[in-house]
Amino acid sequence: MPEMILDVQDLRTYFDTDEGLVKAVDGVSFRLARGTILGLVGESGSGKSATALSIMRLIPNPPGRIEGGCIDFQGENLLAKTEAEMRQVRGARISMIFQDPMTSLDPVFTIGQQLTEALTYHQRLRKKEAWARSVDMLRLVGIPSPEARMRNYPHEFSGGMQQRVMIAMALLCRPDLLLADEPTTALDVTVEVQILDLLQDIRQRLGTSIILITHDLRVVVNVCDEVAVMYAGNIVEIGPVQEVFTNPQHPYTLGLMASIPRPGIKGRLQPIPGRPPNLVDLPTGCRFLPRCPEAIAACQEAFPALVEVSEGHRVRCIRRGPHG
Numbered sequence: 051m052p053e054m055i056l057d058v059q060d061l062r063t064y065f066d067t068d069e070g071l072v073k074a075v076d077g078v079s080f081r082l083a084r085g086t087i088l089g090l091v092g093e094s095g096s097g098k099s100a101t102a103l104s105i106m107r108l109i110p111n112p113p114g115r116i117e118g119g120c121i122d123f124q125g126e127n128l129l130a131k132t133e134a135e136m137r138q139v140r141g142a143r144i145s146m147i148f149q150d151p152m153t154s155l156d157p158v159f160t161i162g163q164q165l166t167e168a169l170t171y172h173q174r175l176r177k178k179e180a181w182a183r184s185v186d187m188l189r190l191v192g193i194p195s196p197e198a199r200m201r202n203y204p205h206e207f208s209g210g211m212q213q214r215v216m217i218a219m220a221l222l223c224r225p226d227l228l229l230a231d232e233p234t235t236a237l238d239v240t241v242e243v244q245i246l247d248l249l250q251d252i253r254q255r256l257g258t259s260i261i262l263i264t265h266d267l268r269v270v271v272n273v274c275d276e277v278a279v280m281y282a283g284n285i286v287e288i289g290p291v292q293e294v295f296t297n298p299q300h301p302y303t304l305g306l307m308a309s310i311p312r313p314g315i316k317g318r319l320q321p322i323p324g325r326p327p328n329l330v331d332l333p334t335g336c337r338f339l340p341r342c343p344e345a346i347a348a349c350q351e352a353f354p355a356l357v358e359v360s361e362g363h364r365v366r367c368i369r370r371g372p373h374g
Contacts, residue, residue, distance in 0.1 A: 052083035055226055055259050056105075061119035063097075063104045066112060070330040074100040074114075076283035079356070084226070087253060087260045089270035089291070091306070092280035093326055098263045101280075102229045105261075106146055107136045124226065142172040145220035146229040151212035155204040161188075161215055162200030168222050187218040190255075191248060210241035217248065224256060231263045246273050267310055271295060276362075279303050282327050282337040285356065289363030299365040301342045336367070344369060 063075035075097045082088050090098045103109050104116055107128060121128040123144065128136065140146075148154045156164060165184035169175045175183070181200070188196035191214040204212060213233060220228055230249065234242040250273060252258055262274060270277050270291060277295075278288040279302065287300040298304050305322040324341040327333055333340065335350040342349070348368055356366045 052086070054081050055084045055124060056082040057120075057122040058101075058105070059120045059122070061101065061104055061121065062117040063100050063109055063114060064117045065114040067330070072329045073283050073332065074329060075104060076332075078119075078280075078283070078285055080278055080285060080288060082227075082259050082261065084259055085253060085257045086276060087249070087262055087274045089274035089277040090261060090263045090280060091265060091267060091270055091277060093265065095326055095329070096280040097283040098280055099231050102146065102231055102261060102263055105227075105229065106140060106144060107131070107133075108140075108146075138172070141168055141220075141225070142223045143225050144227045144229070145223070145225040147213075147216050147220050147231065147233045149232040149235050151209070151216045152204065154216060155212060157204055160201055160203055161207075165200070165215075165219055165222060168219060172223050184218070184222065187222055188215070190221075190252075191215075191218045192244070193218070210237055210244065213237065213241075213245055214248070217245070217252070221252060221256070221258070224258075226259060228252075228258050228260045229263070230260060232265070233262075234264075234269070242269075249273065267295075267306060279306070282332065283329060284337065284366060286338065286366045287364070288356070289360075293360065293363045297360070297363070299359055299363070299370045300338075300367050301344050302338050305341075 059079045061075055061078045065072040065074055078097065078101055090101065092098055105121055105128065109116055116129060119129065128139070162181065162184060166177060166180035169180035169183060170177065185196045185200060188199060193199055193211060193214055207215060234245050237245065246269060249260060253260055264270060274291050276289065277291050278285045279300065280286070281302050287294060287298070287303045294303065298307055308320040309322065322341055327337055327340065335352060336342070336354055339345050339349045354366045354368045356364045357370070358364050359370055
């Protein structure tokens with residue numbers, strides 16, 4: 051059996067708003083094996099980023115809070131740790147790459163200053179050692195002339211190179227888990243491919259487990275080993291990528307796949323009708339019910355459980371599984 055590095059169970063993260071209580075993450079459970087890439091997919095507001103920020107314990111409080119659940123990371127419950135203990139985990143054992151590198155890189159410090167700071171803080175390296183390792187990491191992520199670029203400021207890098215710097219920063223301490231939140235959103239297609247290839251290479255070289263948050267199913271097919279489809283704060287389908295994409299079970303997954311442009315397919319794309327539910331006022335029963343083309347009366351009665359339809363492949367739909 052593969053070693054499980056992360057086990058998230060019944061994670062619930064809520065936000066207090068003027069409109070009411072937003073259940074951004076509401077009962078999310080999944081496991082991640084060492085060296086595996088898991089894709090988290092779904093529409094905006096489905097809970098993908100909130101799940102990642104919950105794992106990092108970076109939910110702003112107020113207005114947000116982790117209401118309950120368990121985040122078991124290498125045998126330790128991260129929700130039981132103090133903030134001081136979490137500071138030792140972040141950047142050292144778990145790292146995160148955010149969507150926009152310019153909001154994460156400090157414009158008034160050189161790249162070298164920002165990279166070496168992580169090593170002097172977490173691993174107590176001397177400046178010379180920290181500098182040498184930072185140069186090596188910039189070289190690993192494909193930045194040319196890394197020694198010279200260490201003296202540059204963030205604005206002197208292109209968008210793709212800034213993202214590579216962010217990946218280098220996230221990997222400096224050789225974390226066991228990397229969370230990548232839409233790391234290629236603002237990049238052109240060529241650079242996107244390079245960044246995704248880089249993440250796969252890092253997984254192979256360092257054995258890092260990765261959670262890749264994206265709205266692009268094509269990225270998941272090409273990069274990930276497993277996929278979890280999120281909708282309205284829940285995982286509605288999860289399993290090995292090839293199994294889920296060749297045998298999708300949940301109507302929402304089917305809808306997402308039908309909306310992807312494919313070579314050789316003519317005509318209009320098929321959008322999913324309607325909108326995701328208001329997270330302040332969630333419907334009873336299945337949350338996809340108002341948009342589901344397969345809905346039946348029983349879908350209104352109870353919130354469906356996540357049931358196994360084949361080995362490792364689970365779906366949250368009463369019309370699937372052993373009783374569907």
